[in-house]
Amino acid sequence: MADTRTTGFPGVEQTVLGADEIIINMGPQHPSTHGVLRVKLRLDGERIVDSECVIGYLHRGVEKIAEHRSYQQFAPYVDRMDYVAAVSNGLGYCEAVEKLLGAEAPMRAKVVRTILTELQRISSHLLWLGTHAIDIGALTPLFYCLREREEILKIFEKYCGARLTTHAFRIGGLQYDTYDGFEAEVKRFCLDFGHRVDEYEQLLTENRIWIARTKGVGVLTAADAIDMGATGPVLRGSGVKWDIRKAMPYAAYEKYEFEIPTGKNGDTYDRYLVRMEEMRQSNRICLQAVEDIPAGPIMGKVGKVLKPPVGEVYHSIEAPKGELGYYIVSDGTTQPYRVRIRPPSFINLEALDKMIKGHLVADVVAIIGTLDIVLGEVDR
Amino acid sequence: MTALLEFLNTYMWRLIFALVIVGVLPLLAGYVVLMERKVMADMQARLGPMRVGPHGLLQPIADALKLLIKEDIIPENADKLVFWFAPVISVTAAMVAYSALAIGPFFQIAELNIGLIFIVAISSMGIFGIILGGWASNSHYSLLGALRSTAQMISYETAAGLALVGGVLLAGTLSTKQIVQAQQGGTWFVFVAPIGFFLYLVASIAETNRAPFDLPEAESELVAGYMTEYSGFRWAVYFLAEYANMIVVASIATTLFLGGWLRPFGSIAALDFLDFFPPLCFFVVAAYCFYRTPKQPEPIQSAVMALFGGLCLLLAVAMALPFVPGLADSKPGLHGAFWFLLKVFLYIYSFMWIRFTFPRFRFDQLMRLGWYFMIPLSIVNVLGLGVYKVLRQLQWNRWPAFLLTTGGTLLVAIWLVWIAQKKAGIPGSVGDMTEAEG
Amino acid sequence: MPLDNDLVKRFKARFGDKIHEAWTDRKQSILVVNAASLVEISEYSRDDESFDYLVDLTAVDWPKREKRFDVVLNLYSFQKNERLRLKAYVGEGEGCLSVTGVWSTANWLEREAYDMFGIVFEGHPNLKRILLPDEWQGHPLRKDYDILTQDTAWVRENLGIESGQ
Numbered sequence: 009m010a011d012t013r014t015t016g017f018p019g020v021e022q023t024v025l026g027a028d029e030i031i032i033n034m035g036p037q038h039p040s041t042h043g044v045l046r047v048k049l050r051l052d053g054e055r056i057v058d059s060e061c062v063i064g065y066l067h068r069g070v071e072k073i074a075e076h077r078s079y080q081q082f083a084p085y086v087d088r089m090d091y092v093a094a095v096s097n098g099l100g101y102c103e104a105v106e107k108l109l110g111a112e113a114p115m116r117a118k119v120v121r122t123i124l125t126e127l128q129r130i131s132s133h134l135l136w137l138g139t140h141a142i143d144i145g146a147l148t149p150l151f152y153c154l155r156e157r158e159e160i161l162k163i164f165e166k167y168c169g170a171r172l173t174t175h176a177f178r179i180g181g182l183q184y185d186t187y188d189g190f191e192a193e194v195k196r197f198c199l200d201f202g203h204r205v206d207e208y209e210q211l212l213t214e215n216r217i218w219i220a221r222t223k224g225v226g227v228l229t230a231a232d233a234i235d236m237g238a239t240g241p242v243l244r245g246s247g248v249k250w251d252i253r254k255a256m257p258y259a260a261y262e263k264y265e266f267e268i269p270t271g272k273n274g275d276t277y278d279r280y281l282v283r284m285e286e287m288r289q290s291n292r293i294c295l296q297a298v299e300d301i302p303a304g305p306i307m308g309k310v311g312k313v314l315k316p317p318v319g320e321v322y323h324s325i326e327a328p329k330g331e332l333g334y335y336i337v338s339d340g341t342t343q344p345y346r347v348r349i350r351p352p353s354f355i356n357l358e359a360l361d362k363m364i365k366g367h368l369v370a371d372v373v374a375i376i377g378t379l380d381i382v383l384g385e386v387d388r
Numbered sequence: 389m390t391a392l393l394e395f396l397n398t399y400m401w402r403l404i405f406a407l408v409i410v411g412v413l414p415l416l417a418g419y420v421v422l423m424e425r426k427v428m429a430d431m432q433a434r435l436g437p438m439r440v441g442p443h444g445l446l447q448p449i450a451d452a453l454k455l456l457i458k459e460d461i462i463p464e465n466a467d468k469l470v471f472w473f474a475p476v477i478s479v480t481a482a483m484v485a486y487s488a489l490a491i492g493p494f495f496q497i498a499e500l501n502i503g504l505i506f507i508v509a510i511s512s513m514g515i516f517g518i519i520l521g522g523w524a525s526n527s528h529y530s531l532l533g534a535l536r537s538t539a540q541m542i543s544y545e546t547a548a549g550l551a552l553v554g555g556v557l558l559a560g561t562l563s564t565k566q567i568v569q570a571q572q573g574g575t576w577f578v579f580v581a582p583i584g585f586f587l588y589l590v591a592s593i594a595e596t597n598r599a600p601f602d603l604p605e606a607e608s609e610l611v612a613g614y615m616t617e618y619s620g621f622r623w624a625v626y627f628l629a630e631y632a633n634m635i636v637v638a639s640i641a642t643t644l645f646l647g648g649w650l651r652p653f654g655s656i657a658a659l660d661f662l663d664f665f666p667p668l669c670f671f672v673v674a675a676y677c678f679y680r681t682p683k684q685p686e687p688i689q690s691a692v693m694a695l696f697g698g699l700c701l702l703l704a705v706a707m708a709l710p711f712v713p714g715l716a717d718s719k720p721g722l723h724g725a726f727w728f729l730l731k732v733f734l735y736i737y738s739f740m741w742i743r744f745t746f747p748r749f750r751f752d753q754l755m756r757l758g759w760y761f762m763i764p765l766s767i768v769n770v771l772g773l774g775v776y777k778v779l780r781q782l783q784w785n786r787w788p789a790f791l792l793t794t795g796g797t798l799l800v801a802i803w804l805v806w807i808a809q810k811k812a813g814i815p816g817s818v819g820d821m822t823e824a825e826g
Numbered sequence: 827m828p829l830d831n832d833l834v835k836r837f838k839a840r841f842g843d844k845i846h847e848a849w850t851d852r853k854q855s856i857l858v859v860n861a862a863s864l865v866e867i868s869e870y871s872r873d874d875e876s877f878d879y880l881v882d883l884t885a886v887d888w889p890k891r892e893k894r895f896d897v898v899l900n901l902y903s904f905q906k907n908e909r910l911r912l913k914a915y916v917g918e919g920e921g922c923l924s925v926t927g928v929w930s931t932a933n934w935l936e937r938e939a940y941d942m943f944g945i946v947f948e949g950h951p952n953l954k955r956i957l958l959p960d961e962w963q964g965h966p967l968r969k970d971y972d973i974l975t976q977d978t979a980w981v982r983e984n985l986g987i988e989s990g991q
Binding site for chain 1: 428529746750
Binding site for chain 3: 063064067069071072073075076107108110234235236237248250255256319320321322324331333335337345346348350354355358387388
């Protein structure tokens with residue numbers, strides 16, 4: 009629990025009650041640090057004077073493993089990073105390798121990828137919403153969110169047999185074509201889901217306590233957000249209208265209409281609104297995409313053994329948490345020379361220390377929640 | 389020997405009542421937990437406990453057994469004596485408070501003329517258990533929880549106390565029995581002092597550390613607050629104290645505002661058929677139990693279901709006793725207890741409803757709500773009720789007096805909200821918090 | 827494919843031979859710059875060329891090369907919607923200048939590069955390991971650190987087991 013002997017902060021030692029400031033260790037075993045995040049907090053009463061994130065408890069050396077696997081063999085590993093959005097991870101990796109190979113997936117594969125990735129974004133945001141609400145003390149939204157997430161996971165399970173670590177895509181396209189009734193099921197979910205988001209919003213958006221707990225908490229200005237490298241909803245919540253799906257379209261996003269929601273104040277409430285709207289927009293993309301999935305092959309011409317030409321590539325996608333980038337260096341062999349994964353959670357989490365300074369303990373959990381981190385991705 | 393007999397003769401019923409309280413209250417608290425889990429599950433599109441006993445009916449007993457046989461862990465650096473003693477203080481305070489409450493005209497352990505003050509005084513002793521427990525754990529989470537609890541109790545005890553003063557003003561007595569009797573024939577005080585009732589509702593949620601005011605044990609922030617280092621039986625005792633406290637505040641509210649053991653519309657003869665409600669209610673539950681009995685998946689579950697049905701049938705018969713000629717005297721006692729408990733459970737249900745709907749307040753917001761809104765409003769409420777009483781004595785009609793005083797208090801409430809919003813600026817900003825702590 | 831567009835010309839006009847090489851790879855621009863001038867080039871890229879967003883900072887190990895590490899900075903310009911990759915070659919034991927003063931986000935990224943490759947970033951405010959334990963010996967993403975290698979002493983002492991494999 010709270011360690012008072014080695015505080016880790018210069019000039020602070022041995023304080024239980026003798027000193028004005030106390031140190032508490034939030035995590036790595038704590039109900040609301042979303043995994044094994046550890047935050048050392050230096051408190052004056054309940055106000056945070058200083059803080060330090062300690063990460064790495066879930067470090068598995070994914071980047072090292074990549075150097076010892078062939079390109080195809082490594083694909084399942086990326087699912088284990090952001091394990092609540094495995095499909096998005098897989099999409100980023102497959103597209104990066106395709107870019108490295110100079111290959112392209114056929115249109116049908118691209119559209120199916122888009123649908124699945126957007127469903128994954130919804131499911132990731134749903135999990136975020138439920139846990140964020142629980143962190144702030146609203147117990148009920150979680151179960152509504154899980155109810156809808158379950159529908160999405162069922163679609164994944166029917167499509168590729170797995171619910172969480174899906175490994176849904178292959179380099180060059182897809183391994184499986186859509187199952188019978190895929191379109192109908194996705195459509196049924198999407199048509200229903202719009203009302204569901206309204207339902208969650210009814211519980212929270214205009215709730216006075218919710219507003220009091222989130223407005224003005226964890227403010228990140230646009231300039232700060234860019235300086236801190238924040239991406240995804242965190243950046244958009246600060247008012248920067250930037251989304252890789254629009255800026256540098258990948259998969260089949262060019263074909264579909266959608267808006268990029270942005271916030272104004274860069275506080276927790278705005279980020280909440282941004283994510284709620286993103287769910288609606290993802291839903292919209294899914295509905296458009298599922299209307300006409302082009303016929304045709306699902307696998308491009310990539311060959312059985314992948315030997316990308318010497319060189320390097322950086323490819324990034326808009327994962328639910330932000331920009332997920334893969335920087336892959338090839339030395340012409342069947343194994344990547346270096347795979348660097350740019351994890352959105354890791355870089356968004358960096359802003360935590362700045363955001364919680366001066367706030368109260370209760371706000372720390374709200375801000376960790378609003379950053380929407382997954383420790384599997386932070387530590388890789 | 390004769391002295392003992394004489395003692396027993398005088399106090400026998402009270403001793404029995406005391407034993408019933410000590411025996412039944414934990415059981416009741418256990419079933420309040422089950423009720424909470426079932427209500428929560430219902431609101432969250434789930435089923436809740438379904439495993440132990442049919443529909444989870446034996447879950448509280450299983451939970452209690454589990455907690456009893458768990459390993460007893462005391463942290464190494466804890467103050468062992470205080471650590472051991474703290475939960476006991478909490479639970480004792482909660483139980484002793486019950487001694488002055490009247491569940492029905494006969495069922496009361498001690499008929500005190502200062503009943504309400506006694507209850508309030510004793511139940512606020514429970515906070516010592518929390519503070520000492522948090523302190524003795526020698527953990528920062530526990531300490532923060534205890535500190536929060538202290539501040540919260542002090543703030544909301546005031547508001548709750550003042551809200552009670554309103555009711556006491558109307559009744560003109562502090563004895564719980566007489567307060568209920570004062571509502572007999574007339575109207576329940578909730579209809580005379582709705583704002584007082586509302587204030588007590590909010591303050592009692594805060595006093596029992598329930599969401600959205602559950603900061604002392606805010607799970608997502610302080611792990612479990614003052615209970616962080618407690619486990620097994622000690623934890624269960626804290627838990628029991630919390631739920632017993634809930635029953636106590638619900639009972640106070642029932643006594644003071646909801647007419648205690650009185651039947652709804654007791655003064656309207658046309659609605660006397662409501663007297664049939666208690667036995668009928670139990671009878672329907674019993675019938676449902678028997679209907680479900682053959683449908684249980686396991687024979688043992690069928691048996692338990694049948695047992696529950698039998699129990700309910702027994703209660704239905706008991707509730708029907710007053711209709712047997714010659715036993716009509718038992719009506720106030722039996723039906724009184726029924727109505728009293730029904731109101732208590734409704735009050736607790738509203739606690740749960742609130743808990744599963746609202747997010748949690750932040751500490752400074754809680755304090756601001758307490759000091760800027762609840763306390764001023766409860767003072768104005770007392771004044772308003774005083775004016776009401778004077779107006780009634782001046783032979784005013786009930787309605788004009790009620791509208792005048794309640795309307796006035798309501799205006800003050802709106803004004804207070806307006807002030808608070810103006811003062812707060814953007815809620816939750818950093819500068820805002822500095823201002824609020826002063 | 828060598829790159830010689832306006833952007834590179836501007837860089838070269840400003841920094842002369844501190845820009846060593848420029849090429850495109852899969853239509854992505856790469857600029858190799860002098861490690862000693864990394865900070866000023868970064869500042870220039872941020873302020874004058876509007877590459878105001880540091881997407882990623884990482885390293886690649888080429889043990890056979892004279893200066894074995896590439897320090898790779900992935901930049902993005904919101905204004906131009908364009909990416910640019912800056913590379914600086916850093917040798918073993920040589921320090922690389924820290925760009926934390928230019929982009930705050932570089933703080934953790936440089937710590938990670940230090941952790942994984944042992945590249946020392948000079949001027950970093952808090953250069954210590956980030957993912958691995960502070961006392962860990964070795965830098966795992968170096969090519970000479972085998973996939974089965976571990977700090978056995980640390981594992982034995984702190985985890986009480988013989989091997990983490």
